[in-house]
Amino acid sequence: MTSAISSTSLRNSVAYINGRIYTINSSSPWASAFIVSPTGVFTTVGSTTEILDIALKSHMVVVDLRNQFVMPGIHDAHMHVLASGLSMTSGVNIGMDATASNIAQRIKDGSCACHYSHVYEDWIFASVFSNEGFPDMVADRKYLDEVFPDTPVAVHGGAGHSMLLNTAALRRAGYDIEAEPDIQGSRYVRRSDGSLTGELSETAMNKAVLAAPAPALAHAKRVLKYAIQVMHQAGVTSCQDASSNTLMLHALQEIENEGALNMDFNTHIVYGPEYIGGEAKEKLHALLDVAEQYKSKHVNTRFVKIILDGVPLPPLFTHCELDEEGEPNQSKIVVEDVAEAIEKYDQRGMTVKVHCTGQGSTRMALDAIEMARRKNPGGPKHEIAHNSGVHDEEYKRYKPLNVTAEMSPAMFFTHPVTAASNGLMDWNFTKMMDAGAHITIGSDWGAAPDPSLFEAMAGIVQTVGRGSKENGGEVLCRMLTLNGAEAVGKEKEVGSIELGKKANFIVLDRDLSRGEFEGTAVLKTYFEGNLVWER
Incomplete structure (x- = not known):
C-alpha cells in the first residue's frame, strides 16, 4: 500500500x-x-x-x-485600475506637450497604434491634454474638428476632472452646443457667443461619460489583468480602487472565479457623481445596495466613493474653498447630499471615501462624518481622499472622528505645479502626524504607465522624518503597508510579515527603511507565496 x-x-x-x-x-x-x-x-x-x-x-x-531587502507588499490607497488599464491599452496617449496645432494629428497617428483600437465602436478616446498647449489656455473643439469632422473624439485632461470633446462627440452626447445650461458643480467653457468650446469639467462631463460606449466585459477583464501586472512591477499587492462600478465588479468576479486574481482589491463603489462612475446615478446606487454579492476572497466591497469638489489646477480651479465667513463655496460642490449619504452607509458599516481638495470641501466632509458619529459612535472608519487643502483648524478632527487621511496623488507631493500653486496644493504630512491622524498614501493612478510610489516618497522622506531619512523611511514604510491594511480593516491578514498573515512581500534593490527611495527597483513581487513578477 x-x-x-x-x-x-x-x-x-x-x-x-x-x-x-x-x-x-x-x-x-x-x-x-x-x-x-x-x-x-x-x-x-x-x-x-x-x-x-x-x-x-x-x-x-x-x-x-x-x-536582499524584503518588506511587505505595498498597499496603494488610491488607484483607478480599470481606467488605467484602458488608458494604457485602448486609448491614445498624446503626451502632455500636445498643442493646439498638433493635438488632432497626434490623435490620428496614435489611434492606430493602440493595442486595441476598436474597443469603443467609432469613438476615439485620448489622454492627456494640457491647457498650456492652447492659446490663452483655452482648449477648443475646432482643433479636433479639422481632422475629425464626423468621428466623436474625447480627450481627457485635468487629472480626470475635465474633457475636451469635438463637435461630433458633443452632438452624440446630446449637448445643446449653442445654449447648454449650467448645472450644479459644472464648468462649461464657452466661446464669446456663449456656445461650448467643447471643454467640460466636473458634472458638465456627465452626459459625455454616460453617452460614450463602454468596453465589453471580456475586454475589461483583459485590461484589468494587464493593469495588475503593472501594479506588481511597482510592488503593489493590495489597493483601494477609487472608481468601481458594475463593469469593474463583474470583471473582478469572473477573474476571481477563474482563480486568476493575484491582487487584493478594496472596491470603492461610486455614489456620485456620474462622470467618475461611468454609470447613471440610479444604477450606481442600486449597485451599492447589493455590493455584498460581489465580495470574494480577494475583493472587499465594503466601500463607497463620493467626489465632493474638483481640483485646484489651472485653469479649472474647481476645488471648494472657504468664503470670508468660513463656509464652503456651495457652487463648487459636486454631490450636495454628502451628509445624508455618509449617514446612510455609515449605518450599513461601509467606509466612505470622500474626495476633497479644497479647505471648504474638507470642512464639509468632516462635518458630515461628525454628524454620522453622533448617531453611530461605533461606526466604521471613513476617509478623506487627497487632503491637499486642509484648514489649520481641521487637522485635530481626524483622530477623534476616526478618519483616515489618504494622501494622494503622490506625484504632486513635491512638483513644480504644486510649488506654483501659492499654497492651494499642500499635503502637510507633519501637521497630520502631529494631530495623530491615521495616514495612508495613494498614487491616484489613472493614466500614467507607472504607478510606482518610490520617487514620490524620495521627495518627502526627510520631511516625514523631521530631517532624518532613516526615520522618514521607517514612517513611510508603515504608511505604505500596515497603515493601508488598517484603513481597510485587513490588518490581521496583511500589511506586515507576521505569523498567520498572507505571504505578500516584495524584494527590492535597496533598503527603504533607511529612506533610500530614490531610484528603487522592485526585483520580485510575491502574492500569497507565489512569485507574480520578477525584474
Whole structure:
C-alpha cells in the first residue's frame, strides 16, 4: 500500500533565508528568514539558523535571498485600475506637450497604434491634454474638428476632472452646443457667443461619460489583468480602487472565479457623481445596495466613493474653498447630499471615501462624518481622499472622528505645479502626524504607465522624518503597508510579515527603511507565496 501524497504537508512549504527582512511588526521589526506554507501564509518568521534547521529536517525547498531587502507588499490607497488599464491599452496617449496645432494629428497617428483600437465602436478616446498647449489656455473643439469632422473624439485632461470633446462627440452626447445650461458643480467653457468650446469639467462631463460606449466585459477583464501586472512591477499587492462600478465588479468576479486574481482589491463603489462612475446615478446606487454579492476572497466591497469638489489646477480651479465667513463655496460642490449619504452607509458599516481638495470641501466632509458619529459612535472608519487643502483648524478632527487621511496623488507631493500653486496644493504630512491622524498614501493612478510610489516618497522622506531619512523611511514604510491594511480593516491578514498573515512581500534593490527611495527597483513581487513578477 502506498502512503497518501499531499501538497499541503509541511514539506511543501518554502523557506526563505539570508534576507534583510523589514517586517513592519513593531515587536520584532527585523528578521532574516521565514517559511511560507503551501497555502501562501507565513508560518514561521525568525533567524536564518532557526528557519534553515526546520527546512532541512522537513526537506523543504529553500530560497536564498542573498542579503536582499524584503518588506511587505505595498498597499496603494488610491488607484483607478480599470481606467488605467484602458488608458494604457485602448486609448491614445498624446503626451502632455500636445498643442493646439498638433493635438488632432497626434490623435490620428496614435489611434492606430493602440493595442486595441476598436474597443469603443467609432469613438476615439485620448489622454492627456494640457491647457498650456492652447492659446490663452483655452482648449477648443475646432482643433479636433479639422481632422475629425464626423468621428466623436474625447480627450481627457485635468487629472480626470475635465474633457475636451469635438463637435461630433458633443452632438452624440446630446449637448445643446449653442445654449447648454449650467448645472450644479459644472464648468462649461464657452466661446464669446456663449456656445461650448467643447471643454467640460466636473458634472458638465456627465452626459459625455454616460453617452460614450463602454468596453465589453471580456475586454475589461483583459485590461484589468494587464493593469495588475503593472501594479506588481511597482510592488503593489493590495489597493483601494477609487472608481468601481458594475463593469469593474463583474470583471473582478469572473477573474476571481477563474482563480486568476493575484491582487487584493478594496472596491470603492461610486455614489456620485456620474462622470467618475461611468454609470447613471440610479444604477450606481442600486449597485451599492447589493455590493455584498460581489465580495470574494480577494475583493472587499465594503466601500463607497463620493467626489465632493474638483481640483485646484489651472485653469479649472474647481476645488471648494472657504468664503470670508468660513463656509464652503456651495457652487463648487459636486454631490450636495454628502451628509445624508455618509449617514446612510455609515449605518450599513461601509467606509466612505470622500474626495476633497479644497479647505471648504474638507470642512464639509468632516462635518458630515461628525454628524454620522453622533448617531453611530461605533461606526466604521471613513476617509478623506487627497487632503491637499486642509484648514489649520481641521487637522485635530481626524483622530477623534476616526478618519483616515489618504494622501494622494503622490506625484504632486513635491512638483513644480504644486510649488506654483501659492499654497492651494499642500499635503502637510507633519501637521497630520502631529494631530495623530491615521495616514495612508495613494498614487491616484489613472493614466500614467507607472504607478510606482518610490520617487514620490524620495521627495518627502526627510520631511516625514523631521530631517532624518532613516526615520522618514521607517514612517513611510508603515504608511505604505500596515497603515493601508488598517484603513481597510485587513490588518490581521496583511500589511506586515507576521505569523498567520498572507505571504505578500516584495524584494527590492535597496533598503527603504533607511529612506533610500530614490531610484528603487522592485526585483520580485510575491502574492500569497507565489512569485507574480520578477525584474
